[in-house]
Amino acid sequence: MADSSPLAAFDVAPAEAAERDVLDCCASRAFAQAITAGRPYRDPAALDAAVDTAFASLSWDDIVEGVSAHPQIGDRAGPVGPVDPVGPVGPAWSAAEQSGATAASEVVRQGLAAGNLAYQERFGHVFLICATGLSGAEMLARLRARLDHDDNTERAVVRAELLKITHLRVAKLLSR
Numbered sequence: 001m002a003d004s005s006p007l008a009a010f011d012v013a014p015a016e017a018a019e020r021d022v023l024d025c026c027a028s029r030a031f032a033q034a035i036t037a038g039r040p041y042r043d044p045a046a047l048d049a050a051v052d053t054a055f056a057s058l059s060w061d062d063i064v065e066g067v068s069a070h071p072q073i074g075d076r077a078g079p080v081g082p083v084d085p086v087g088p089v090g091p092a093w094s095a096a097e098q099s100g101a102t103a104a105s106e107v108v109r110q111g112l113a114a115g116n117l118a119y120q121e122r123f124g125h126v127f128l129i130c131a132t133g134l135s136g137a138e139m140l141a142r143l144r145a146r147l148d149h150d151d152n153t154e155r156a157v158v159r160a161e162l163l164k165i166t167h168l169r170v171a172k173l174l175s176r
């Protein structure tokens with residue numbers, strides 16, 4: 001009997017379809033190409049390991065490309081930046097991941113809006129945080145703390161946050 005798991009379906013999907021699915025997880029084209037080219041994966045742990053390996057090889061420009069598909073924290077709209085939405089799943093996942101921000105008080109939402117602007121002016125891209133499970137107040141506190149980072153420190157944090165988000169989304173991809 002053939003394996004009908006989501007991982008098995010991903011492994012045998014046409015490259016274009018598989019890449020589109022991976023772009024829903026992380027909008028870096030280099031990342032999506034690396035993960036798609038690495039198929040087949042024997043199990044979800046092998047795919048998770050491939051995600052870590054691919055991330056380790058991404059340039060800062062690749063990371064920025066991945067970040068550019070994310071909406072600002074607290075923004076109820078779709079993705080921002082030069083990358084078009086990569087599919088119907090990515091924006092829906094962002095909304096669910098940021099539910100703590102959308103449920104926040106007006107004061108916190110205003111603080112997030114002001115902080116997002118200050119962050120973008122300081123670092124040149126949207127503030128990215130793995131928001132799953134965080135309240136709006138927690139996100140705002142972390143945003144404010146990260147405004148004090150130097151560029152190299154913040155780049156390391158952004159890479160780590162994007163990796164966390166990507167792992168969560170790959171797990172969602174495998175649970176469809």
